[in-house]
Structure formats: structure tokens, C-alpha cells
Amino acid sequence: MKALYPLFADLTGRAVLVVGGGAVAERKVRALLNCGATVRVGAPRLTRALRAWADAGRLAHLDGPFQDDWLACAWLVVAATGDRALNARVKAAADTRRILANVVDDPALSSFQVPAIVDRTPLTIAISSGGAAPVLARRLRERMEALFDPALGELARLARDHRPAIRRAYPDHGARRRFYDWLYDGPVLGQLRADDAAEAARTLLARLDDAGDEPAPPPSLRWIAPCPADPGDITLSQLRALNEADVLVYDTQVGEAVLSLARRDADRRPLEMDRHEDAGSREARVLALCSGYRNAVALVV
Numbered sequence: 202m203k204a205l206y207p208l209f210a211d212l213t214g215r216a217v218l219v220v221g222g223g224a225v226a227e228r229k230v231r232a233l234l235n236c237g238a239t240v241r242v243g244a245p246r247l248t249r250a251l252r253a254w255a256d257a258g259r260l261a262h263l264d265g266p267f268q269d270d271w272l273a274c275a276w277l278v279v280a281a282t283g284d285r286a287l288n289a290r291v292k293a294a295a296d297t298r299r300i301l302a303n304v305v306d307d308p309a310l311s312s313f314q315v316p317a318i319v320d321r322t323p324l325t326i327a328i329s330s331g332g333a334a335p336v337l338a339r340r341l342r343e344r345m346e347a348l349f350d351p352a353l354g355e356l357a358r359l360a361r362d363h364r365p366a367i368r369r370a371y372p373d374h375g376a377r378r379r380f381y382d383w384l385y386d387g388p389v390l391g392q393l394r395a396d397d398a399a400e401a402a403r404t405l406l407a408r409l410d411d412a413g414d415e416p417a418p419p420p421s422l423r424w425i426a427p428c429p430a431d432p433g434d435i436t437l438s439q440l441r442a443l444n445e446a447d448v449l450v451y452d453t454q455v456g457e458a459v460l461s462l463a464r465r466d467a468d469r470r471p472l473e474m475d476r477h478e479d480a481g482s483r484e485a486r487v488l489a490l491c492s493g494y495r496n497a498v499a500l501v502v
């Protein structure tokens with residue numbers, strides 16, 4: 202089964218046509234309006250909510266049965282009538298105009314599909330089953346709603362608003378990353394959750410003021426020794442350490458297959474091993490190589 206290419210499209214002010222005015226069309230329209238799209242709904246019958254949005258001028262209603270020329274100027278179209286053959290006809294008309302089309306009763310025919318969404322704008326978590334199991338996508342979304350703090354959106358906005366200042370305060374990449382670790386793990390989220398945005402911003406700014414005063418904490422160092430040659434023999438906790446590491450110090454005999462399990466942006470520090478060296482001196486050499494980092498993993502065969 203082929204994979205769909207996930208993308209986040211900016212629809213602000215772009216015309217999107219929805220053909221059909223039932224419950225499913227209404228759900229798609231709500232999401233489109235939420236994203237600032239210029240929505241036109243073509244159908245002889247509208248749900249009460251669609252009718253209210255049309256009356257309030259939030260969307261344009263094209264009354265009557267589908268006509269090809271409704272597609273003029275559209276960037277996207279959603280075929281959401283209850284008539285399968287008609288939906289297929291809308292899709293064919295969209296194809297000739299190279300307009301991407303979502304066909305609500307036919308995943309295979311769709312040139313784009315709509316995912317289930319956990320909305321923490323500007324943070325969006327989208328779940329797709331590629332049309333295989335839409336209800337499963339919805340159920341996963343419901344479970345994830347409980348998993349992700351409602352204040353995460355505000356946290357992301359706070360980070361966005363202070364990004365230039367954060368970059369100025371922490372020009373060094375490693376120090377900046379430590380700042381972000383603090384921002385996302387520290388007290389700020391709790392303050393936002395308590396609805397105290399001003400306090401959260403003050404906490405962030407106070408930390409920026411102190412930038413440069415904080416000595417780099419010693420790295421937390423995990424050993425993977427002996428390191429297996431086969432990545433399949435890595436334990437779950439070793440894998441977690443590799444995913445958290447911002448630096449890998451490794452015996453040059455450790456294979457690429459294992460190293461490639463680590464975070465891709467982790468720095469790499471190869472270490473020539475001396476078989477006769479005592480453990481203390483080896484550890485000192487390893488620690489010297491990971492100074493300034495937060496999470497280090499040392500791999501030795």
C-alpha cells in the first residue's frame with residue numbers, strides 16, 4: 202500500500218469548494234473555516250449550521266446541483282454529497298483542472314484525505330490511517346486528547362513570541378538546547394495550565410536575563426558496554442538513551458548500524474580504545490569528550 206505524503210497547507214484566503222451540504226460537509230467546512238479558507242458550499246440543501254454560516258457571511262452558498270464551473274479558482278475541493286457517482290464526477294472535473302480533491306466516500310479516489318486532529322494551535326497533531334480505518338484514527342485522536350496538555354498551544358505560542366530573544370540570549374547551540382529543555386520540562390507549562398500567562402512570560406524572561414550565569418551542568422552519561430553488533434540486540438532502555446543523547450562517544454569498532462539508532466542531530470565523538478587502559482582513565486577521556494553536552498552515551502564493544 203502506498204504512503205500518503207503528509208503536508209500542512211496554508212489556506213488563508215484561498216478558495217475551497219465543498220460540494221454537498223450534509224453532516225460530513227459541515228465537519229469539513231468547520232475545519233476549513235478554522236484555518237481561514239474562503240469557503241464556498243455548493244448544494245441544494247444545507248444543514249442548519251451551514252445555513253447559519255452562510256447567513257452570517259462566513260461562507261458563500263452556491264444553490265442547486267453541482268456544476269463544473271463551481272470549480273473555477275478553487276485550490277481544493279471536497280466532494281461530500283451522498284451520491285457516489287456524483288462525487289466521482291466532481292473528482293474527475295477537479296483532475297482536469299489539477300485541483301486536489303477529497304472524496305468523502307472513496308479514499309482511493311481522493312487526491313488528499315483529511316486526518317483526525319489534536320488541535321493545540323499552533324501545534325497540530327494529525328493522524329491518518331490512509332483511508333484504511335478512519336474510525337481508528339478518530340479513536341486514537343480521542344486518546345491523544347487526554348495525553349497532550351491543553352496548555353501546549355500556549356506554550357508553543359510563548360516560544361514563538363520569544364524566539365529572537367532566546368536566540369540572542371543563547372547564541373550557542375548547546376546552551377540554547379538546554380534552555381529549550383528547561384522551557385518544555387520546567388515550571389512554565391504549569392503556570393500556563395494555571396492560566397497565568399503573565400507569570401509564565403516573566404519566568405521565561407527571568408531565565409533569559411540569567412543566561413550566561415549558569416554553568417553547564419555535567420552531562421548525564423550512559424554506557425552501552427558491551428555494545429552489541431546487531432541493532433536488534435539493543436535493549437529498550439539503551440534505545441531510549443540513544444534517542445535522548447546529544448553526543449555519542451564511541452569506540453571506533455562500534456558498527457554504524459547501532460549508531461544510526463541514535464538521534465540524527467547527535468554529535469559524534471569517536472574514541473580510540475586502548476585495551477590496556479584502566480577504567481578510570483578511560484572514563485576521564487570519555488567525560489572530557491562530552492563536556493558541555495547534556496545527555497551523553499558512551500558505546501564500547
Ligand SMILES: C[C@@]1(CC(=O)O)c2cc3[nH]c(cc4nc(cc5[nH]c(cc(n2)[C@H]1CCC(=O)O)[C@@](C)(CC(=O)O)[C@@H]5CCC(=O)O)C(CC(=O)O)=C4CCC(=O)O)c(CCC(=O)O)c3CC(=O)O
Binds near residue numbers: 313
Ligand atoms: C478517506 C476519508 C475521506 C476524507 O478525507 O474525508 C474517510 C472516508 C470514510 N469515512 C467513513 C466513516 C466514518 N468516518 C468518520 C470520521 C472521520 N473520518 C475522517 C477521515 C476520513 N474518512 C478520510 C480517511 C482518514 C484516514 O483514514 O486517516 C476523519 C478522521 C477526519 C474528518 O473527516 O474530519 C473523521 C474523524 C474526525 C475525528 O473525530 O477526529 C466517522 C465518524 C466517527 O468515527 O465518529 C465514520 C463512521 C460513520 C458511519 O459509518 O456511520 C467512511 C465510511 C462511510 C460509510 O460506510 O457510509 C468512509 C468512506 C470509505 O472508507 O470508503
Ligand SMILES: NC(=O)C1=CN([C@@H]2O[C@H](COP(=O)(O)OP(=O)(O)OC[C@H]3O[C@@H](n4cnc5c(N)ncnc54)[C@H](O)[C@@H]3O)[C@@H](O)[C@H]2O)C=CC1
Binds near residue numbers: 224245266281335
Ligand atoms: N469522510 C467521512 O468522514 C465520512 C464520509 N461519509 C460519507 O459521506 C457521505 C455524505 O454524508 P452526509 O453528509 O451524512 O450526507 P447527507 O445525505 O446528509 O448530505 C448530502 C448532501 O449532498 C447534497 N447533494 C445531493 N446532490 C447534490 C448535487 N447534485 N450537487 C450538490 N450537492 C448535492 C445534498 O443537498 C446534501 O446537502 C455519505 O455518503 C458517506 O458515504 C460518512 C461518514 C463519514
